[in-house]
Amino acid sequence: MTRKTGRKTQSSRTAAPAAQRKAAASVEIAREELRQRSELLWEAPVRPTRGPKPAVTREDVVQAAIRIADGKDLAALTMHAVAKELGFTAMALYRYFPSKEALIDAAVDAAMGKPPERSGPREGWRDEVRWWAHAKRTMLCARPWLAELPFVAAPHGPNWLAWHESFLRTIADTGLSPEDMMDVLSVIHGYVSGSSDTAISLARAQARGISVEQWAEAVGADLCRAINDPRYPILSAILTSDSGGISAASPLPARQGKPRTMDESFDFGLERILDGIEHYMDSLKVPRRPSGRKQRRKVAG
């Protein structure tokens, strides 16, 4: 991983260790670098007429990168590996992307893909939001390496925006103000990405060939340290509340025969949030204070 910013246009020394920099100049560089990376995401490459044709396209490079990350993990995604995948030397890639970071930006956006189109007639916003949340979760679990990225500023590429657009479509008719729509998007988006980390962690383990059972055993073993530890009385009580076993399908403790799986827990949380949003929408219709402490009312959009 270790993403660095060490780019200078010309007077650069070696792999600038992101370390010693002169503040003022470095910020300028950082800004320019971010601008350029963003551009790479949005602008089609311009093929000059002169010179030999490139052997592949930027898209081909991106796809090769995705193939590697899918097959192993983000750590396996090295310039050498991508180059080998394409039958190149590593340096050739720098004709397509100015740095590894820029390539990863592009790979992330491409790997995210477009949000799936929902066929059939439109249903209520609640169903659609639920569907969107599941789609997003599925996407994240399918490519666990997407969650490994320490962005200073996440690249908001075409697909990233498309997912957001896709969400907004689900609540476009609810009468929420623009602010509220963005905030509702933010709740759901936050919940989905945050709450999927356990599932993602499992997906990563599986990508490494670790079985579900082995993974659950490792995670469960940690949790079990809480049992009978006086520092964790409540957790301990919960963990031992019934059979106290650990479900293979969930790192959380399984009791009384019907353990909740990770997916069920996800759905549980999602329903609570949908309830909360619905409640908020209702409170806007009937002009009475919402149950929350803070007064909020609809502003004319």
Add this chain to the structure above:
Amino acid sequence: MTRKTGRKTQSSRTAAPAAQRKAAASVEIAREELRQRSELLWEAPVRPTRGPKPAVTREDVVQAAIRIADGKDLAALTMHAVAKELGFTAMALYRYFPSKEALIDAAVDAAMGKPPERSGPREGWRDEVRWWAHAKRTMLCARPWLAELPFVAAPHGPNWLAWHESFLRTIADTGLSPEDMMDVLSVIHGYVSGSSDTAISLARAQARGISVEQWAEAVGADLCRAINDPRYPILSAILTSDSGGISAASPLPARQGKPRTMDESFDFGLERILDGIEHYMDSLKVPRRPSGRKQRRKVAG
């Protein structure tokens, strides 16, 4: 991080790498490695009587690592850097931790710290959960590198459990079943960590010396690509719905003079979730179906 061919003499050490391995054997190694990393988190080091005294403690090493990550970012946290901080050579660290990953595990748990104790009398669960969520968000923003970690199985150290215990205390008296308590924990925890990514991204930028304005400019610039792009009609409408400016305090568009800040958006979402949870609790008291699709009812804890 990069991993290579592993070996395994007898029992101890080795950062058993994850790359190419013989499947069966590799899983065995991975499991053993995870077990050992977990142990390092929980067990006090045993000082043998013979031989020279160690110059520092494992705790000192961890603190040095945290200092480095705090000062820069996770990428700056190299074995060489930590060693230099302590006046050592890099290899000396391997007397304290078997691998960089093990050191990072320990640094993460230590950096997370204990959850702050709340002074004063206990208030309603809603206030307490809100308080917990803010504490966690504050902690994550203060150490943005905590969110950069690609775990296969996140190490659940003492502090990690303490945060969970601390949350459970807030809802211990609400009459929720053990399953429900864990799921409520999971919703809030998921929301907090997922929804903080923008704030964390900003914190990271600031750690690199990028000002809020510059960061917002970069993020906003990406969003603005949606404007007038036929692929993003709704987003475009929202972004231009009023003044169309981008607030420096938020990457989301600011309109009509009173932009919502990131923190306000966070609170908005949190209130919706709390509403949803409250609604669920109410539905348990009055035995009538909750508004969500799935029937859930309290089980005797």
Add this chain to the structure above:
DNA sequence: GCGCACAGTGTACGTCGTAAACATACAGAC
């Protein structure tokens, strides 16, 4: 056909994590 712009290569450097062999310092057995 000529020349230049651009494709991809070869080599090199500095840094990374860490294996292996080593030197050193100290506790306990004599």
Add this chain to the structure above:
DNA sequence: GTCTGTATGTTTACGACGTACACTGTGCGC
């Protein structure tokens, strides 16, 4: 005290990484 074994930190080394720089080769516009 001296001896001895073990635990400590150092030295050296390796292979992989990102990428700077100088190179070779190709093919369009002239």
